[in-house]
Amino acid sequence: MKILVTVKRVMDYNVKPKVKPDGSGVVTDGVNMIVNPFDEIAVEESLKLKEKNGGEVVVLSIGTKDTTTQIRAALAMGADRGILVLADGSVDPDAAARLIKAVYEQEKPDLVVLGKQAIDDDSSQAGQLLAEYLGLPQATFASKVDVAGKTVTVTREVDGGLETISFDMPGVVTADLRLNTPRYASLPGIMKAKKKEVKEFTPAALGVDIAPKVKVLKLEEPKARQAGQKVPDVATLVGKLRNEAKAL
Amino acid sequence: MATVLVIAEQAGGKVKKASLAAITAGQQLAKGGAMHIGVLGENPADAAASLLGYGAAKVHAAAHAGLAHYLAEPFAKVVADLAKANGATHVVLPATAQGKDVAPRIAARLGAGMASDISAVVDDKTFKRPMWAGNVVGAVEITTAVKVVTVRVSEFAAAAAGAAAGEVAKFAADPGTPKAKFIKFEEVKSARPELTEASIIVSGGRGTKSKEGYKATVEPLADLLGAAVGATRAIVDDGWVPNDWQVGQTGKVVAPQLYFALGISGAIQHVAGMKGSKTIVAINKDPDAPIFQVADYGLVADLAKAVPELMEEIKKVKG
Numbered sequence: 294m295k296i297l298v299t300v301k302r303v304m305d306y307n308v309k310p311k312v313k314p315d316g317s318g319v320v321t322d323g324v325n326m327i328v329n330p331f332d333e334i335a336v337e338e339s340l341k342l343k344e345k346n347g348g349e350v351v352v353l354s355i356g357t358k359d360t361t362t363q364i365r366a367a368l369a370m371g372a373d374r375g376i377l378v379l380a381d382g383s384v385d386p387d388a389a390a391r392l393i394k395a396v397y398e399q400e401k402p403d404l405v406v407l408g409k410q411a412i413d414d415d416s417s418q419a420g421q422l423l424a425e426y427l428g429l430p431q432a433t434f435a436s437k438v439d440v441a442g443k444t445v446t447v448t449r450e451v452d453g454g455l456e457t458i459s460f461d462m463p464g465v466v467t468a469d470l471r472l473n474t475p476r477y478a479s480l481p482g483i484m485k486a487k488k489k490e491v492k493e494f495t496p497a498a499l500g501v502d503i504a505p506k507v508k509v510l511k512l513e514e515p516k517a518r519q520a521g522q523k524v525p526d527v528a529t530l531v532g533k534l535r536n537e538a539k540a541l
Numbered sequence: 542m543a544t545v546l547v548i549a550e551q552a553g554g555k556v557k558k559a560s561l562a563a564i565t566a567g568q569q570l571a572k573g574g575a576m577h578i579g580v581l582g583e584n585p586a587d588a589a590a591s592l593l594g595y596g597a598a599k600v601h602a603a604a605h606a607g608l609a610h611y612l613a614e615p616f617a618k619v620v621a622d623l624a625k626a627n628g629a630t631h632v633v634l635p636a637t638a639q640g641k642d643v644a645p646r647i648a649a650r651l652g653a654g655m656a657s658d659i660s661a662v663v664d665d666k667t668f669k670r671p672m673w674a675g676n677v678v679g680a681v682e683i684t685t686a687v688k689v690v691t692v693r694v695s696e697f698a699a700a701a702a703g704a705a706a707g708e709v710a711k712f713a714a715d716p717g718t719p720k721a722k723f724i725k726f727e728e729v730k731s732a733r734p735e736l737t738e739a740s741i742i743v744s745g746g747r748g749t750k751s752k753e754g755y756k757a758t759v760e761p762l763a764d765l766l767g768a769a770v771g772a773t774r775a776i777v778d779d780g781w782v783p784n785d786w787q788v789g790q791t792g793k794v795v796a797p798q799l800y801f802a803l804g805i806s807g808a809i810q811h812v813a814g815m816k817g818s819k820t821i822v823a824i825n826k827d828p829d830a831p832i833f834q835v836a837d838y839g840l841v842a843d844l845a846k847a848v849p850e851l852m853e854e855i856k857k858v859k860g
Contacts, residue, residue, distance in 0.1 A: 309809065310673045319677060331791075386645070387654060414672050414679075415790060416657045421613065421645035430721035431613050433642050436784060446724065450784040451638040453735055457724040458612065464720070470777065470791065471784045506654030510667065510680045518816050521837035523828075527847055530822065530840050531854040538820040538837065540799040541855065 294348040294440070294462070297402040298339040298372065299393060300332040302356050302363045303413045316511040328363045331408025333370075335468040337475040339406050340371045342440055348403075349373045353396055355380050355389055361491055368486035369478035375491035376400075380503060386414075388496075388503040390422035395499035397427060402463065404445065409434050409467040420467035430460035433467040543574035543665050546629040547597075548620055550639055551580055551588035558738045559635035561699035564595050566692045567633045568700065569662045574630075577601060579623050579712070581616055583609035586709060593705035599627075602709045607716035610723035611639055615716030617646035623712055624651060629687065631665070636691035636794075637737070644691045654683040658794075660696040674790040675813025694737060695796030695817035729783065736769045736788065741799045744771030744788055744815070748804020748825055749844060752781040758848040759803055765852055771795065773811050789814035804844050807832030824848070 304310060305325040312319055328336070339350045352367040354360045355378045364375035378392050397405060410417035424431035432438075432447035436455075439446045446459040447466060478486070496503045524530045534541045547567035549560035567576045575598040580589040582604065589602035603619050620643070624632050632647055634640035636658045648655035661669040663680065668690060672679045683690075736742065743766065745759035755776065763770045771788040772781070788795055789811045796817035803824050805811060812835055815821070823836035826843050833839040840847060 304673075306674070306810075310676050312677055319673065385654075387648070390645075390649075410791065412674060412791075415670075415674070416655075417641055418645040418648075418655060418657060421642065422649050424613070425617065425646040425649035430719065431642075431646075432721065433613070434638065449638075451726075452737065452785070454726055454728040454785075456726045458721050459724055460721040469784065470774070470787075506683065506685050507656060508682045508684060510682050512672070512677050512679050515671070515675060515678045518821075518835045520834045521821075521839065523833065523839045523841065527840065527842075527850040527854050530838055531851065531858055533838055534799070534820070534822065535858055538799075540820045541858065 294342065294346050294403040295400070296339040296342060296348065296350045296404045296406060297353055297397060297400055298335050298350060298367070298406045299353045299419070300336065300363050300367050301329040301354065301408070301411045302326050302360045303329045303411055306330065306412055312512045312514055316513055318512060326359070326362070328366050329408050329411045331410060331412070331468055331470070333475040334470070334472050335406040335408045336367045336370055336372060337473045338438055338468055341473065342404070342438070346440055351376060351400055351402065353378070353393060355384055355392055357381055364491055365486050366478065368489045369483040370476055371482060374489055377491055377493045378499065379493055379495050383505070383509065384503055385505040385507045386416045386418035387422055387506045388501070389419045390426055391501050392496060392499060392503065393419065393423050394426045395501050397423070404462055405465045407465070407467045409469050420465050424465040430464040432458055432460065432464065434469040435466050436469050436471040438466060438472065543571055543630050544628050545571040545574065545576045545631040545633060546624050546627060547576060547578045547633045549578055549580050549588065549592055550635060550637060551582055551585055554584070554587040556580070556588045556591055557635070557637065558699060559637050559694045562694040562697040563633050563635040563692045564700040565697040566659065566662055566690070568596065570631050570633065570665060577627050577629065579603060579620065581608050581619055581714065589709040593707055593709070594702035595700050596703065599707070599710045601712045603712040603714035605714040605716050608714060610726070612719050612721055612723055613643050613646055614719035614721060616643045617650060618717050619714045620647050621650035622715065624687070626712070632687070632689045634691050636693050640691045644689055648689040651687045651689065652685060653687040653689045654685040655689040656681050656683055657691050658693045659690045660693050671790070671813060674810045675816070676809055693794055695794050729785070733763060734767070734769045736771055736786065736793045736795055739769030740797050741766050741768035742771050742788070742795055742797045742818070743768045743801040743803065744773070744805060745776065745803045746773040746805035746811070747775050748806070749776070750804070755781050758844050762801065762848055762852060765855060773805055773808065802832050802836065803848065805832050806830045807835065
């Protein structure tokens, strides 16, 4: 089976983002950039499916030339080749979905696997948009994926329980936290990744207009919650909860 | 003028509480215009009837055997059809598992831009929403004629019902032929309330020390209080508890009356999911844990000792 898996270049989740003074964005100078953690899970799942069923894993990213680093990281884990769609500045989820669609139409994979959301804009839209634009079935927030012949069966952890759905390929899956634990790239893997092909396209070459449907006007730091008081013991805590907060 | 379509979520004829937050956002958006409410299902008439008191111009019930179980494709099609039939300028859904799954497909069908998980309505095209795990709040503008938003339930008060008015309008739903198939839903059977519906939540983190430690502290306290149980991403990662117990930016976002954080350090990821709680209590043996910066009441103590004491005290005062 052929799998198209997407990775997004995002700020390291260990770094607390700082809003630029003019609110136009967050400070990225000198900040470590990583593969979006949910996308790393998507890459791992794609590799597992390939190991079981044979085939090819193609990694796709959208971003500046620097994003090649994140594609190579996925190639070092074991993906076969990469595609980078060059775009400066922010690409909204709708434009991203339409770019992925254009690549899908060239590559004709059996399955597209994405992370359930990117940890920068936290939109959680691209996979669902892509599925609708392609008229494909979707299984988002996957915690288990089984492939038997043409049929993909996915367990999803939803409100109040576990839901199982299935579809015949092609289709779109988005990866949740519990799906797997991504492998570390091996040294030989990293060496091999350097020689793997990464093709580049521009949005124009793919025939996609990336003008955003949603504009980010301004960013700001959230209002901090006021720290309260420390209490010396359990009895005081219960007393305050009862008499002051009226919460018990 | 805005014509707002709010999609309420129902299960077994009952409207989910999260829908009432979406209705509040819908009311804010519809100022001067009209709000419609839509409910989908095999037989959503009762759920729809229960929504007649929220000031909607119309409450639509879209009934079809093909909507018996939630699936993204047919739900997206029916909502988009309903939006078009009523000339909706805005479609509003709660940011629940279903809402997050289906809303982008609705947006794609309507050629709409979408803002996820909004925390405030600024005007009819501008919204605030948390980004970077709640470290940043973004003001975003949707530039398309039709706009889709999902609503962060903890940031909007539940709409209050007035006197029921009007009748439920039947919408002839055509769910089409979905490519995905519903196989089964295994309800996690629990006597405890659901996280997003609970008025008290007891959550645990790594400070509970182990799967057994979590069971011995978080769960008994929760059961004493009739509370829901929650967890941090770290212990979900470690497999101590199921994924759907996770409170945080990438898990459930909650806003109960009372939130107990037991052995939780207070990673921003977690805080983003619970800072809307009315009263926060933190118990942690590390006096410098960041959780104390958001807690109304902090107790520096060992859980193994403090939790049994706490339960005794609560039993005393509650008789």
